[in-house]
Amino acid sequence: MSDRQREKWDRTYSGDGSYFGTSPSFMAQHAMSVMKNEGCEKVLELGCGQGRDTAHMSWAGFDVSAVDYSEVCCRQVSEVVEEVEAVCCDIRNGLPFPDGYFDACFSHMFFTMNFSMEELKSMVCEVYRVLRPGGLAFYSVRSKKDPHYQKGEHVFEEVWEMNGFQVRYLDEYDIRTLAQRFDLVSVLEFEEGALPKHLYAVTMRRPPR
Numbered sequence: 001m002s003d004r005q006r007e008k009w010d011r012t013y014s015g016d017g018s019y020f021g022t023s024p025s026f027m028a029q030h031a032m033s034v035m036k037n038e039g040c041e042k043v044l045e046l047g048c049g050q051g052r053d054t055a056h057m058s059w060a061g062f063d064v065s066a067v068d069y070s071e072v073c074c075r076q077v078s079e080v081v082e083e084v085e086a087v088c089c090d091i092r093n094g095l096p097f098p099d100g101y102f103d104a105c106f107s108h109m110f111f112t113m114n115f116s117m118e119e120l121k122s123m124v125c126e127v128y129r130v131l132r133p134g135g136l137a138f139y140s141v142r143s144k145k146d147p148h149y150q151k152g153e154h155v156f157e158e159v160w161e162m163n164g165f166q167v168r169y170l171d172e173y174d175i176r177t178l179a180q181r182f183d184l185v186s187v188l189e190f191e192e193g194a195l196p197k198h199l200y201a202v203t204m205r206r207p208p209r
């Protein structure tokens, strides 16, 4: 299926081997400290990009599975982190993992891509399915307090395009709507990059049995 955003990511990653840098994001450092305290081992990363966070989680001893729909970055991740084979698939079509397999699911700036609310809800259901009862879901998204919110070209719903990238902005109401059957553990605010981007760091728990 042709997808202009996927092609844009392929081109971006082909042109720059470390587009988001090589240091772990604040989001990954936050998630790793909670996952260590909770004794998590098997971790799934959604929208891993070139693997800046995948690498650090793997080197910290987590058993990481990574997914992205860009073939270019999946190849790059597997080259950099020998222990991880990044799976190339469009997460809107579901996750190729069994029920209850992971202790935690992590994503940084993935649920903030060009997704409709219905697609987001369906992907969160998939995250719920692949987590064990009591498992944790961590995700970050651009917030409606972000300086780029409502800037550039309006695409649909709360998705806006700037420099060829389509981004969805969320507020706390959206985050509560998305939690669905999860328990919402925390919603923190943080900034990243030169703009700076304004993001929410969300932690949810699949209720224990």
Ligand SMILES: C[S@@+](CC[C@H](N)C(=O)[O-])C[C@H]1O[C@@H](n2cnc3c(N)ncnc32)[C@H](O)[C@@H]1O
Pocket: 006, 009, 020, 025, 046, 047, 048, 049, 050, 051, 052, 053, 067, 068, 069, 070, 073, 089, 090, 091, 092, 107, 108, 109, 110, 113
């Ligand atoms: C903003 S980047 C973040 C990359 C990485 N998490 C990081 O922070 O370095 C979003 C990533 O999501 C991936 N992505 C977007 N839509 C996707 C989809 N439908 N299925 C799988 N991956 C997708 C893109 O290819 C891109 O690598």
